[in-house]
Every structure is written in structure tokens, then in C-alpha cells.
Amino acid sequence: MSGPGPSIPPLRPELAVICDLIKPDSRILDLGCGDGALLLHLARSRSVRGYGLEIDAANVAACIGAGVNVIQADLDEGLADFADGSFDYVVMTQALQALVRPDLAVEEMLRVGREAIVTFPNFGHWRARLAILNGRMPITPALPAQWYNTENIHLCTVADFEDLCRRSGWEVLDRVLLDRAHRRGPAISLLPHLFCEIALYKLRKPVAGATAGLV
Amino acid sequence: MGAHEAGTSVGVVVPRRIGIETALTLDCGRTLPRHDLMVETYGELNADRSNAVLICHALSGDHHAAGYHSAGERKPGWWDSAIGPGKPIDTRRFHVVSLNNLGGCRGSTGPNTVDPATGQPHGPDFPIVTVRDWVRSQALLADALGIERWAAVIGGSLGGMQVMQWAIDLPQRVRHALVVAAAPKISAQNIAFNEIARQAILSDPEFHDGRYYAQNVVPSRGLKLARMLGHITYLSDVAMRARFGRLLRDGDGQFNFNFDVEFEVESYLRHQGQSFVERFDANTYLLMTKALDYFDPARDYGDDLAAAFRGAQARFLVVAFEADWRFSPERSREIVKALIAAGKEVSYALIDSDLGHDDFLLSLPDYHRVLHSYLGRVADEVGT
Structure with a gap:
């Protein structure tokens, strides 16, 4: 809106990785956009335009105060307000596992956007595995809540998610596995499924019978 | 003050x-x-x-x-x-x-x-x-x-x-x-509310086809009804229940078996209707509801x-x-x-x-x- 505005705090590493995957001047829909940090950053650094969806009233006010377009809505209600292919990217960070039907949510993302970017906590991280071996639900930095009060109702591992991608026919364009510091650490390259705490996927749904170049 | x-x-x-x-x-x-x-x-x-x-x-x-x-x-x-x-x-x-x-x-x-x-x-x-x-x-x-x-x-x-x-x-x-x-x-339901409000005014004998100013009267009954109806639609069921419930105005809790004001909500609506009549013009009300319908x-x-x-x-x-x-x-x-x-x-x-x-x-x-x-x-x- 106005000039340079107040300086913006650095992005969470996970969001910084997403920024790198987004082309300048594109249109983006950010599902569960929080205080609008990603959209604000993309608008300033890459002239990206778009909207955030957010359910929390305080976050909605924060977005509005930051000049970020935000639509107050429940992700579980779907994306009926958005036309097919109306965005270059539909992004959802750390919300997939809290949805009633994550598989349908990604389908919707790929209907509305040409590409979808999702992140989720990897339930196959060694800490989670260790906790399960000890007979307990994991409490880890990425999964800090108790089993009875967590919002996460559909946790999955990197392997589970990739299996869903195959079954659903989603093409994985990019995969970034982030370690505990939400960076691409050395242990990750060695044993990705064990050391990945946050997984990021960039997906596309190939149009049946379509040829490249179709926008 | x-x-x-x-x-x-x-x-x-x-x-x-x-x-x-x-x-x-x-x-x-x-x-x-x-x-x-x-x-x-x-x-x-x-x-x-x-x-x-x-x-x-x-x-x-x-x-x-x-x-x-x-x-x-x-x-x-x-x-x-x-x-x-x-x-x-x-x-x-x-x-x-x-x-x-x-x-x-x-x-x-x-x-x-x-x-x-x-x-x-x-x-x-x-x-x-x-x-x-x-x-x-x-x-x-x-x-x-x-x-x-x-x-x-x-x-x-x-x-x-x-x-x-x-x-x-x-x-x-x-x-x-x-x-x-x-x-x-506005929806058909909304137009319907507006139509009832208009009919309340138009059918008031003191409306005189809108030329009531010359008769030194106002179609107060019609305008009052129109406003009472409006007020019902401006409040939610929950709000009305919370505010009035089924409270009776008389403290004795007995029904009067007549048509005087008895429930609190009746008293509220009558008051809202009456105070509206004192500050609003019936012809303007008709125009405003029509502007709503046409939008x-x-x-x-x-x-x-x-x-x-x-x-x-x-x-x-x-x-x-x-x-x-x-x-x-x-x-x-x-x-x-x-x-x-x-x-x-x-x-x-x-x-x-x-x-x-x-x-x-x-x-x-x-x-x-x-x-x-x-x-x-x-x-x-x-x-x-």
C-alpha cells in the first residue's frame, strides 16, 4: 500500500524456503496465512499478489494492519470461492495435518492453483519413532502438544505423503526436507526420512492428455 | 455533560x-x-x-x-x-x-x-x-x-x-x-419484509395516499408496524432470547388474558416503533425500502x-x-x-x-x- 513501511522481521526458515520456490509477479493463495508474513514478504520482494485465508481473528487483524489481503474463513470449508486455476501457487504451511480431509484439501489446492506447496511435520522423524517404540505418543519440537489436545488429527510420514502423491497422481516438482532448525542440514541428506522434521512439497497435477505449454 | x-x-x-x-x-x-x-x-x-x-x-x-x-x-x-x-x-x-x-x-x-x-x-x-x-x-x-x-x-x-x-x-x-x-x-425474503413494511404504511387510514402532511396527521400506526417488523429482523433469535426471553412485564408472573403489552419483547418493539414514528417520515421509509429492493x-x-x-x-x-x-x-x-x-x-x-x-x-x-x-x-x- 504505502511506501516501504515498517521493516519486516526475517521470515521463519521454512517460509524463506517457500519464497525461493515462488516466481516473481505471480498470484498466490496462502491457506492458513497467520499474520501474513509470507504474503507480505512475497509482495515486497517479488511483487507477488494474492490473498491469505485465515480463521483466527487476531491474525486477520494483523494481516489487515500489514496491508495483506486476508479472507477470514475455515480451511475445512474448502475453496469454493475460488475459480479453477485462478492462482499460480496455493500454499499451505503446517496445516495439512489439522484438516478433516488432507487429501481432498490438496486436490482443492491443485484445482485452484497451477501448483501447490505444502509443508507438514514428518511423523517419521527419529524422535517420533523413538517415542512410539517407548509406547508413547511423541512430544517433539515439531509436535509440542499432547495427544488429547493436539490440533493434528492426520499426521503422516514423508513416506506416507509420497504414497498419497502417487495414488492421487500428483507430480512432485520439488521436495525440501528440513531438519530441526528448519534448514537443510547434513544429517538430512544422509537419512532424510529420519532427520526431516518439516517436509515441504511442491506439487502439480498433470492434466490428462494435455501437452506442455498449456497455461 | x-x-x-x-x-x-x-x-x-x-x-x-x-x-x-x-x-x-x-x-x-x-x-x-x-x-x-x-x-x-x-x-x-x-x-x-x-x-x-x-x-x-x-x-x-x-x-x-x-x-x-x-x-x-x-x-x-x-x-x-x-x-x-x-x-x-x-x-x-x-x-x-x-x-x-x-x-x-x-x-x-x-x-x-x-x-x-x-x-x-x-x-x-x-x-x-x-x-x-x-x-x-x-x-x-x-x-x-x-x-x-x-x-x-x-x-x-x-x-x-x-x-x-x-x-x-x-x-x-x-x-x-x-x-x-x-x-x-437483497433476497426475495428481504423484499418480502420490505413489502410488509410498505403495506403497513400504505394501508394506514392516515396515510392519505402520502398527502398526510396537509391533513396534519401521520400514518403512525403503519410506520410503527413497519419499524417493529424491521427490528425483529435486525436481531438474532439468540439475542432476543438473551435480552427478553419470555419475561413478563408484570412481576406477578400471571397471564393477563388480554392484548395489552405483556411480554418484555412486546414492550420493546412497541417502544422502538413509537420512538421511530417521532423521528421518521413514512414516505421516506417507503422510498428507502424501494432503494434496497432495486439495488x-x-x-x-x-x-x-x-x-x-x-x-x-x-x-x-x-x-x-x-x-x-x-x-x-x-x-x-x-x-x-x-x-x-x-x-x-x-x-x-x-x-x-x-x-x-x-x-x-x-x-x-x-x-x-x-x-x-x-x-x-x-x-x-x-x-x-
Whole structure:
């Protein structure tokens, strides 16, 4: 809106990785956009335009105060307000596992956007595995809540998610596995499924019978 | 007077009558050679005239949106909760313009003002005006005030419809459009409520085909009924239950077995109806409900609301209230959907509320935080 505005705090590493995957001047829909940090950053650094969806009233006010377009809505209600292919990217960070039907949510993302970017906590991280071996639900930095009060109702591992991608026919364009510091650490390259705490996927749904170049 | 809290009230305000000397051709085909508008302003217009905000009123509103008309007055203007120093529509930063719309009954040219051609009140001969006519009239007012472009046009309910019409018809003159508790057009159910309200007035024996001024009477029973009906639709079931329940006015808890006021809710409705009769004109009420019924900006664009918005240049804030069933959140979502489809900048806030349609007049914290955040940025943008 106005000039340079107040300086913006650095992005969470996970969001910084997403920024790198987004082309300048594109249109983006950010599902569960929080205080609008990603959209604000993309608008300033890459002239990206778009909207955030957010359910929390305080976050909605924060977005509005930051000049970020935000639509107050429940992700579980779907994306009926958005036309097919109306965005270059539909992004959802750390919300997939809290949805009633994550598989349908990604389908919707790929209907509305040409590409979808999702992140989720990897339930196959060694800490989670260790906790399960000890007979307990994991409490880890990425999964800090108790089993009875967590919002996460559909946790999955990197392997589970990739299996869903195959079954659903989603093409994985990019995969970034982030370690505990939400960076691409050395242990990750060695044993990705064990050391990945946050997984990021960039997906596309190939149009049946379509040829490249179709926008 | 303790009610005029120093610091948050605009204090005592003086309305003024502004003559619009330009002829105005209305949607119905008739032309008004000139008309008067009653106007109040709050806050200073800045040097480059960029900080002006227009307030559009709803069905029964008028130019008196904030402050008091005298030091002894108890009740402030209808949107005093939102307009004033430090309030969401901050008069330290904005020059706020509020008017009584054409066809109103609070001093602007309307059915109850004298037609110079006849020396009699216009009465039923006053043309039926539309939301689009109001926007034309308001644009002439902006010209008269030397305001090229509004920093924001703001309105709730029927006022929100005027905001949308501004953004569609005069895109270059609106920076920000704040559409609160509105709808892209009203439903059959809403038209039905309006029709009953009209029939109540039209069938009152003291209506005299709208020429009741000459008879020195007013169709008070009809107008009262119309307002009582309206009030039911402005409140949610939950709010009415919480406020009145089935409480009886007499403390003895016994039924009276007659038709006097017995339940608290009856008392409330009768009081609301009666006080409305004392301040409102029946012919204006008829006009206002008709303007509501006719509003449908998509109609000129093949019933495609997104197409209607395509030329808009404003950024939009759309606000709806959970408990509002007269102008429900679903209707606001239709506006948002069309704006998104048209590629417009829009934010949408759904406010958790209990009261109903009247929530837009309250200072609910979530609601005012959203208005404050949005308008704070608008003020920064226009350099005030």
C-alpha cells in the first residue's frame, strides 16, 4: 500500500524456503496465512499478489494492519470461492495435518492453483519413532502438544505423503526436507526420512492428455 | 455533560445545508433541477484534500453520525461508536463527511420538504430514488466540497450498497471501499419484509395516499408496524432470547388474558416503533425500502457481479457478522467471491457476534480492531 513501511522481521526458515520456490509477479493463495508474513514478504520482494485465508481473528487483524489481503474463513470449508486455476501457487504451511480431509484439501489446492506447496511435520522423524517404540505418543519440537489436545488429527510420514502423491497422481516438482532448525542440514541428506522434521512439497497435477505449454 | 467524554467524542457538531445546484437525472427518468443535502463533517480536511472519508447511511440513518447537536444532548449520532478522535474512523486523521441522502427526512430534499413549484411538501410525488441516484448526488456533493477522491467510502447495510456502487460507478474517486454487513442484492425474503413494511404504511387510514402532511396527521400506526417488523429482523433469535426471553412485564408472573403489552419483547418493539414514528417520515421509509429492493449492480453487467466490479480501482474491506441473518455472512461472501474473481484487492472479516444485523453499529472489539487496522493504513497512505 504505502511506501516501504515498517521493516519486516526475517521470515521463519521454512517460509524463506517457500519464497525461493515462488516466481516473481505471480498470484498466490496462502491457506492458513497467520499474520501474513509470507504474503507480505512475497509482495515486497517479488511483487507477488494474492490473498491469505485465515480463521483466527487476531491474525486477520494483523494481516489487515500489514496491508495483506486476508479472507477470514475455515480451511475445512474448502475453496469454493475460488475459480479453477485462478492462482499460480496455493500454499499451505503446517496445516495439512489439522484438516478433516488432507487429501481432498490438496486436490482443492491443485484445482485452484497451477501448483501447490505444502509443508507438514514428518511423523517419521527419529524422535517420533523413538517415542512410539517407548509406547508413547511423541512430544517433539515439531509436535509440542499432547495427544488429547493436539490440533493434528492426520499426521503422516514423508513416506506416507509420497504414497498419497502417487495414488492421487500428483507430480512432485520439488521436495525440501528440513531438519530441526528448519534448514537443510547434513544429517538430512544422509537419512532424510529420519532427520526431516518439516517436509515441504511442491506439487502439480498433470492434466490428462494435455501437452506442455498449456497455461 | 458527562456523556460527551473529552478525547473520544467529536463534541457538539453543527449540521449544514448544502445546495446542489446541478440538475440530477434519476434512474426513474425524472430530473431534479436542484436539491439540498444536510451534511455534517468531523475532523479537518488536509491541504491536499486527500483525507476525506464519506459515510453512507443505512435505511433509517441521517447526516448526524457522530457527536451531539447540543451540549445537553444525551444521545450521540448513530455511528458515534466508530467516529471520533482515536476511534476507528479517527477524526484526528480523517475529514469525515456524513450526509442525509436525497429523499431522506432530516432536512435533505425529500418527500417532507416543500416543492417550490407547488408550495406544498413533495409527498408521494417525490421520485423514487435508487442507490445509484444517491451515489450521483453524493458525487455532486463531493464536487461542491472540492473532494476529488475519497480516501475511503464507508457504509453498513444499505450504506454498504452505496459503497459498492461508488466503487463501480466512479472508480477513480474511491481509494478504499469499506462494505459492512451488506449484500450484493437483497433476497426475495428481504423484499418480502420490505413489502410488509410498505403495506403497513400504505394501508394506514392516515396515510392519505402520502398527502398526510396537509391533513396534519401521520400514518403512525403503519410506520410503527413497519419499524417493529424491521427490528425483529435486525436481531438474532439468540439475542432476543438473551435480552427478553419470555419475561413478563408484570412481576406477578400471571397471564393477563388480554392484548395489552405483556411480554418484555412486546414492550420493546412497541417502544422502538413509537420512538421511530417521532423521528421518521413514512414516505421516506417507503422510498428507502424501494432503494434496497432495486439495488442490484450486477444487473447492468449480465447478472455477473464480478464483471460489475472489474472496473473498480478501490481496495475493499468487507465485514460481516455471524449473528446477522438479515444480511448474512453468506451474502458478504458473494461480494468477496466476485471481487476475487475480478482480481481486486480485498480483505474479509467475519466478526463473531450475537446481536444480529445491528452489530455493525456496536463497538465489538474484533470489529473495531479490524476497522482500526485497515483505516490506520489508509491514513498512512493518504499522508495524514
